[in-house]
């Protein structure tokens with residue numbers, strides 16, 4: 568036998584048995600984005616590599632080791648998007664969406680990162696994200712957090728999640744803090760791992776994010792960003808906290824929260840859970856006021872987040888599976904004999920014409936009555952319609968109730984639509 572070809576490592580198939588969860592979540596996201604006045608944007612999966620290098624930052628894990636990058640046939644270096652924000656910003660600048668305007672945008676689609684696969688961490692995964700562009704106030708930040716709280720409540724997982732927030736301040740405060748931090752870490756450079764030594768002068772804040780147990784002690788004793796926030800940054804962060812308090816949203820200030828992408832300033836946040844093992848961050852984002860200018864647009868304030876769809880679905884499966892209604896067929900149409908098969912598929916179309924919301928599966932693969940009944944039962948349909956040779960001759964059709972005790976009935980085909988409606 569020929570050896571079959573397996574999927575690429577870390578890339579999942581989403582099978583029919585799971586898809587009801589996806590549809591359920593996607594439907595709610597579409598509804599909520601509409602309610603909050605966000606509009607959908609779809610950008611290409613493939614972008615020029617420069618876009619991600621310039622936005623996410625050269626010394627981040629994503630850019631330095633996780634991107635799916637290759638040379639296109641015309642010799643340009645292209646990359647399969649490792650996140651959604653850069654593409655949205657590129658599109659907005661290129662299509663003139665930002666100049667003198669505000670935009671509330673959302674997206675949903677596959678993202679690619681060459682990470683070591685484990686539970687909740689894949690090489691292709693889906694992100695849903697919001698990006699509010701042209702908004703500088705903490706109000707828009709609180710609003711996006713409220714959006715997520717509303718989603719968590721709807722999904723019945725609010726009590727499994729914790730909100731963590733931090734402020735990275737303005738460029739001015741970060742420059743000051745960076746200096747102090749480099750000084751401190753240099754003093755302890757013998758305790759830094761190899762990754763951190765590389766980052767020391769390029770991206771020292773990210774060292775604080777290290778999960779290496781050997782470094783936790785020096786990280787815990789490091790100077791904290793909050794001591795270096797200027798008045799503007801303090802006021803901004805204070806205002807966000809007031810808004811969250813007023814909305815009765817619980818949060819924890821995590822002074823070590825720095826995020827793995829370079830474009831952030833002021834507010835950053837993450838929603839985390841203990842229910843998923845090591846990969847417990849389900850949604851994360853922050854303010855990126857410098858990014859649009861960095862990518863060649865006019866300086867424009869912006870705030871957004873992205874959520875890992877697989878991680879949310881895992882939580883829903885674990886804690887709220889009862890919310891998902893199985894999408895079973897209403898009718899399984901049993902057709903026995905050549906004439907019945909021929910008539911049956913026409914009759915099925917007639918039903919679909921008059922009852923467009925009915926879910927009907929026609930038996931198109933032949934078989935005995937017994938076999939077809941088995942299939943009808945397995946399909947979990949509510950009723951079986953039966954067209955055998957007797958019915959064909961008499962111009963009739965039989966209705967059999969598969970899920971309750973009602974007696975079956977044989978009616979004229981001309982009565983079928985009104986009978987099904989009833």
Ligand code: HAM
Pocket residue numbers: 649650651652680682687688689690691692693694696697698827828848849850851852853855870871872873874875876877878
């Ligand atoms: P991020 O933190 O890199 O942010 O990713 C956002 C979310 O995507 C994570 O919190 C996690 O739920 C999910 N995620 C990340 N990597 C994986 C993976 N390998 N497998 C499964 N899920 C994963 C961003 O991407 C920013 N663009 C967010 C943002 C939008 N900031 C401002 N606007």
